Amino acid sequence: MATIAKTVVATGASSGLGFEAVKQLLGQAQPYRFILGARDVGKTKTAYEDLKFDAKHSLTVLPLDLSNLRHTKTFAEETLEKLGSDKIDYLLLNAGISNPADAPGPNGSKWCESYIVNHLSQHYIIHLLRKKLEDSASRIVVVSSGAIRHVTDPTVLDAELKAGSGADGMKTYPNSKFVQLLGAHWWRRQVAGKCTVVAVSPGLVPETGIGRGSGMKLTNQMPDAKTVPEGAASILRAFTRDDFPEDPDQIFLTSWGEWWDKSTIGLTLDKALQDKWSPSKEEIEKSEGIEDN
Numbered sequence: 604m605a606t607i608a609k610t611v612v613a614t615g616a617s618s619g620l621g622f623e624a625v626k627q628l629l630g631q632a633q634p635y636r637f638i639l640g641a642r643d644v645g646k647t648k649t650a651y652e653d654l655k656f657d658a659k660h661s662l663t664v665l666p667l668d669l670s671n672l673r674h675t676k677t678f679a680e681e682t683l684e685k686l687g688s689d690k691i692d693y694l695l696l697n698a699g700i701s702n703p704a705d706a707p708g709p710n711g712s713k714w715c716e717s718y719i720v721n722h723l724s725q726h727y728i729i730h731l732l733r734k735k736l737e738d739s740a741s742r743i744v745v746v747s748s749g750a751i752r753h754v755t756d757p758t759v760l761d762a763e764l765k766a767g768s769g770a771d772g773m774k775t776y777p778n779s780k781f782v783q784l785l786g787a788h789w790w791r792r793q794v795a796g797k798c799t800v801v802a803v804s805p806g807l808v809p810e811t812g813i814g815r816g817s818g819m820k821l822t823n824q825m826p827d828a829k830t831v832p833e834g835a836a837s838i839l840r841a842f843t844r845d846d847f848p849e850d851p852d853q854i855f856l857t858s859w860g861e862w863w864d865k866s867t868i869g870l871t872l873d874k875a876l877q878d879k880w881s882p883s884k885e886e887i888e889k890s891e892g893i894e895d896n
Contacts, residue, residue, distance in 0.1 A: 640667025
C-alpha cells in the first residue's frame with residue numbers, strides 16, 4: 604500500500620535554505636506534495652525540474668511577491684483552490700530579507716519592506732489559511748534567527764521599522780525577525796490544541812546571501828558558520844521534533860537542536876507586545892488598502 608503524501612506549503616523556497624530543505628525532502632522515501640510561492644515562477648520551476656526528483660512527489664509553484672499584500676492574498680486563495688479538501692501537514696514560513704528602511708514602503712505601506720516580507724505578509728498568510736490549518740492539525744514552522752537577541756529595547760521597533768526611517772539592515776533584520784517571533788508566540792496561543800507552532804533557527808549560514816541587503820559581511824570562516832545543507836537540516840528538524848518542553852512558551856528550536864530557555868527569548872514573551880505586533884486579518888487589510896473580495 605502506497606504511503607500517503609504529506610503536503611507542505613512554503614514561502615522562501617526558490618533558493619537558499621528553503622530550496623535545500625525541499626530538496627532534502629524530495630530525497631526521502633516519504634512522498635510529499637509541495638505548494639511553493641515564488642516571485643520568479645519559471646526560474647523556480649526549472650530549478651526543481653533540474654533535480655529530476657522521483658515522480659512519487661508532486662510540486663506546484665505559485666506566484667508570490669511577499670512585499671505586496673494583495674499578491675499574498677491571491678497566493679493563499681490559489682493555494683486553497685489547489686488543495687481542495689486535502690489538508691496541509693506543514694506550513695513553512697522561510698522567506699527573509701535584510702533590506703534597509705531607506706525608501707518609501709511597498710505599495711504605499713507605512714512599513715519598510717523587511718518588516719512586510721519577514722513578518723506582516725507571512726503573518727497574513729496564516730490568517731488566510733487559518734481554517735484549513737486548524738482543520739488539518741498542521742505544524743506551522745517559522746524560520747527565525749538568533750539575531751532576535753540584538754533587540755534589547757522593543758520600544759524602538761515602531762520608529763525603526765517604518766518606511767523611510769533610515770534604519771540600516773543591521774537594524775531592520777533583527778527588528779523584523781524579533782517581531783516575527785512575537786507573531787509566532789501569538790499564533791501559538793491562538794491555535795493551541797489545534798496546530799503546533801515551532802520557531803527554528805538554521806544557524807549562521809553565510810552562503811544564503813541574507814546579509815546582502817544589510818551590508819553584513821558573513822563568511823564561512825566565522826565561528827559556528829554552517830553550510831546550506833546543514834542549515835536546511837536544522838529547519839527540517841522542526842518538522843519532526845516532538846520532545847516539546849513542558850513550558851508552552853519554549854517554542855524556539857536552536858540550530859544545535861536545543862529548545863532555547865526563556866531567559867534568552869524573554870523579551871518576546873511579553874503578551875502585550877505579541878498582541879500589538881500581531882494584527883488581525885481585518886486590521887491588515889484595512890491598513891494596507893486591500894479590498895475585501
